[in-house]
Amino acid sequence: MSKLLEIEDLRVCYHTYQGDVQSVRGIDLDIGYEESVALVGESGCGKSVTGKSILRLIQAPGEIREGSRITFDGRDVMAMSKKELRAYRGGEASIIFQDALASLNPTMTVGRQIMENLLYHRRLSKKEAKAEAVRLLESVGIPKAEQRVNQYPHELSGGMRQRVMIAIAFACQPKLLIADEPTTALDVTIQSQILKLLKQLQTENHTSILLITHDLGVVASIAERIFVMYSGVIMERGSGEDIFYRTRHPYTRALLRAVPRLDGDSKQTLDSIEGTPPDLIAPPTGCPFAQRCKYCMPVCEKQMPESTAFSERHSAACWLHHEMAPKVAGINDFAEVLREV
Numbered sequence: 001m002s003k004l005l006e007i008e009d010l011r012v013c014y015h016t017y018q019g020d021v022q023s024v025r026g027i028d029l030d031i032g033y034e035e036s037v038a039l040v041g042e043s044g045c046g047k048s049v050t051g052k053s054i055l056r057l058i059q060a061p062g063e064i065r066e067g068s069r070i071t072f073d074g075r076d077v078m079a080m081s082k083k084e085l086r087a088y089r090g091g092e093a094s095i096i097f098q099d100a101l102a103s104l105n106p107t108m109t110v111g112r113q114i115m116e117n118l119l120y121h122r123r124l125s126k127k128e129a130k131a132e133a134v135r136l137l138e139s140v141g142i143p144k145a146e147q148r149v150n151q152y153p154h155e156l157s158g159g160m161r162q163r164v165m166i167a168i169a170f171a172c173q174p175k176l177l178i179a180d181e182p183t184t185a186l187d188v189t190i191q192s193q194i195l196k197l198l199k200q201l202q203t204e205n206h207t208s209i210l211l212i213t214h215d216l217g218v219v220a221s222i223a224e225r226i227f228v229m230y231s232g233v234i235m236e237r238g239s240g241e242d243i244f245y246r247t248r249h250p251y252t253r254a255l256l257r258a259v260p261r262l263d264g265d266s267k268q269t270l271d272s273i274e275g276t277p278p279d280l281i282a283p284p285t286g287c288p289f290a291q292r293c294k295y296c297m298p299v300c301e302k303q304m305p306e307s308t309a310f311s312e313r314h315s316a317a318c319w320l321h322h323e324m325a326p327k328v329a330g331i332n333d334f335a336e337v338l339r340e341v
Contacts, residue, residue, distance in 0.1 A: 004175060004208050005031040005054065005072055011065035012049050012058060019281040023049045023062075025232035031176065031208050036199075038211045038223035040255065044277060046232040047212045048098075051178045054210070055089050056080070073175060091121040094169035098181035100161035104153040110137075110164045111149030117171040136167040140197060159190040166197060173205045180212045195222055217259045220244065225313065228252045231277050231288035233304075238314035248308075248316035250331060251289045287319065295320060295328055 012024040024046040031037045039047050049058070056077060058064050070077040072093065080088060097103040105113055114133040118124045124132060130149065137145035140163040153161055162182060169177055179198060183191035199222055202209055211223055219226055219240070226243045228236040228251065236249040247253045257271035275292035278284050287293070290300040300319050308321040319325055320332045327333040 002033070002074075003030045003071075004033045004035075005029075005210075006069075007050075007054070007071075008069040010050065010053060010068045010070065012046070012053055012068075013063055013065060015061040015063065016281070022280045022283055023232055024053065025280075025283065027229070027232070027234050029227055029234070031210060033175075034202070034206050034208055035225070036202065036209045036211065036223050038213065038219035038226045039229055040213060040216055040219060040226055041229035042255075042273075042277065043214055045229045047214075047229055048180050050229075051095060051180050051210065051212050054176075054178060055093055055095060056085060057089075057095075087121070090117050090174075091172050092174055093176040093178070094172070094174040095178040096162075096165045096169050096180060096182050098184045100158065100165045101153060103165060104161060106153055109150050109152055110156070114149075114164070114168050114171055117168055121172045132171075133167075136171060137164070139170075139201070140164075140167045141193070142167075158186055159193070162186065162190075162194055163197070166194075166201065170201050170205060170207070174207060176208045176210065177202070178210045178212065181214070182211070183213075183215075183218060191218070198222065215259075216243075216255055228255070231283065232280060233288060234307075234317070235289065236316040236318075238311075238316075242311070242314040246310075246314065248310060248314070248321070248331060249318050250293045250295055250320070250328075252316075253331065254292075287317070295326075295331070297325070 007027065007029040009026050009028065010024050011026050014021040014023060027050065039050060041047055052058055053064055054070060068078065104110065111130060111133045114136055115129040118129040118132050134145045134149050137148055142148050142160055142163050156164065182198065183194050186194065195218065198209065211219060213219060223240055225237065225239055227234050228243065228249065230251050236243065236252045243252060247256060254271065254273045273292055278288050278291065284290065286301040286303050287305060290296045293300065297319060305317045305319045307315045307317045309315045320328055325332065
């Protein structure tokens with residue numbers, strides 16, 4: 001099946017006085033047409049950098065390393081001219097940033113900010129663009145849209161500002177939407193509404209979604225496939241059922257244990273992952289999770305494991321899946337337990 005987006009060997013670094021911070025270290029990722037994919041991991045693991053790389057938004061001192069390949073709808077993004085990039089960004093691919101108040105221009109009305117996309121990409125007149133801006137605000141569930149279109153970002157609540165960001169992103173009916181932590185700083189009820197809205201608009205506009213988040217609880221209802229990222233590399237990938245019920249990597253298991261369970265005790269204690277992520281100026285030669293993994297073996301610290309495939313869509317990079325590795329219930333030995341988390 002053809003893919004809307006294909007990323008191969010993506011490497012991104014940031015030049016600093018101390019050395020090059022290797023934020024993304026050779027990841028592969030793909031998204032099908034009208035598919036929802038989630039990129040999950042701790043803060044600082046390279047998720048947002050990956051999202052920005054797709055739109056070539058990495059600026060100095062950052063750099064997308066030579067050899068990185070990003071293909072969108074059959075076209076090489078890395079070879080696009082400035083003119084092609086302007087049409088691509090906001091037109092064919094849009095992004096929602098996690099801080100709506102910081103992303104919106106405080107000196108412009110929200111209506112004007114929506115109209116910018118419409119005037120540039122869809123070539124509408126100002127009158128047509130304003131009418132469309134009102135329609136878009138209504139489509140994302142903002143009441144009294146004709147009044148709200150003339151308001152400034154600071155006059156809106158956090159949930160409304162995020163809805164404005166979604167309206168801007170969908171203004172040109174993009175083929176791909178990158179949603180970078182779209183529910184951050186919103187209460188649980190509003191989070192649910194925003195996710196439901198994204199799913200609804202995805203169906204109406206036939207859009208693919210890349211959801212970037214640190215919260216596995218958020219992706220359960222929206223993502224068809226999940227990529228688990230740590231320290232600039234992909235540790236595990238698979239369908240929602242694979243990740244939640246057939247976990248194959250200790251890091252994925254640790255993330256799941258940090259999510260509160262509805263069927264748990266009201267006084268349940270959430271697990272934390274001991275230790276800290278490695279220094280990406282001098283990343284480890286072995287598995288980046290080795291120092292924090294309770295199943296760590298000598299080989300884990302010396303060499304990065306290759307990805308082991310368990311099905312066409314499910315794979316994980318962990319030495320526990322080597323034939324000589326010890327059996328760990330719920331990771332490489334499902335005869336003992338189907339799911340421990």
